[in-house]
Amino acid sequence: MAIEWVRDVDEAIRRARESGKPVLADFSAAPT
Amino acid sequence: MPLKIHIREQPRLFERFEARWTPTQLILDENGEERYRIEGFLPKDDLLAKLEMGLGKLAFERKRFEDAERQFHDVEVQHPESGAAPEALYWEGVAAYKSSNDAGRLKDTARDLSRRYPESEWARRASVWAA
Numbered sequence: 001m002a003i004e005w006v007r008d009v010d011e012a013i014r015r016a017r018e019s020g021k022p023v024l025a026d027f028s029a030a031p032t
Numbered sequence: 033m034p035l036k037i038h039i040r041e042q043p044r045l046f047e048r049f050e051a052r053w054t055p056t057q058l059i060l061d062e063n064g065e066e067r068y069r070i071e072g073f074l075p076k077d078d079l080l081a082k083l084e085m086g087l088g089k090l091a092f093e094r095k096r097f098e099d100a101e102r103q104f105h106d107v108e109v110q111h112p113e114s115g116a117a118p119e120a121l122y123w124e125g126v127a128a129y130k131s132s133n134d135a136g137r138l139k140d141t142a143r144d145l146s147r148r149y150p151e152s153e154w155a156r157r158a159s160v161w162a163a
Contacts, residue, residue, distance in 0.1 A: 005036035009045060012035040013064045021033060022067065022090055023060040024083065027051040029039040 035060075059086040067093055074115075081111035085120055092123065097131035118149035122158055135161075 006012045009025070016023045037045045039054065049058060049066065057079075059068040068086030070079070088103035104127060107120035125141025128134075142158040149155050 003034050005034050007036055007041070009035060009037070009042075009064070012033045013060065013062065016033045016060070017062040019033065020062065022062070022087070023033045023035050023058075023064070025035040025037060025049065025058040025060055027037050027039070027046060027049070027054055027056040027058070029054040 057083070059083070059090060061090065077111055078114045078116065081107050081114035081116035081120070084111075085116045085123075088120065088123060088127075092127055092130075095130075097127045101127035101131060118145060118152035118154040121145055121149070122154040125158065125161075 005026075006015070012023045012025070037051075039046055045051075051058075053071050055071075055073060057070040058066050061067050067090045070082045070086070074082060084103060084107045088100050088107065091097075091100035091103055101124055104120040104124035107114075108117045108124065111117055111120075121141065121144060125138055125144075128137040128141070138158070138161040142155075142160075142162040145152065145155040145158045146162065
């Protein structure tokens, strides 16, 4: 199953607050 | 909630969260506060173990000690060869002590660490409980 990555930190935190689940923030410099 | 931050797209977030090396993974609580940090590449099993370790630390920080104990236990059962396993065993003992107030749990943990991961830093940290 593909992961749906969010790219907006405020959106991720808002969704975390709604779901009660934490945010996993992945900081990357890998080529895209 | 998975959040991807690329250094070329959002360099300010690297500053905000003090990410100085990549890859870095942070577990943030629902207020956006950092609760656990993983820095540098890890093979898949080690990364999964560390992420689950982070969920255990999150429960521990929230004083949900029984949940934390279960989470740490799962890490060392499911990823016994990972680098996080001795750390999980250590914190499992701490969480068990916090929920039971039974110092014998710490002593048992020190013995387990000494037997299963004798070369680990976590066995040395727990050695004070063995006396």
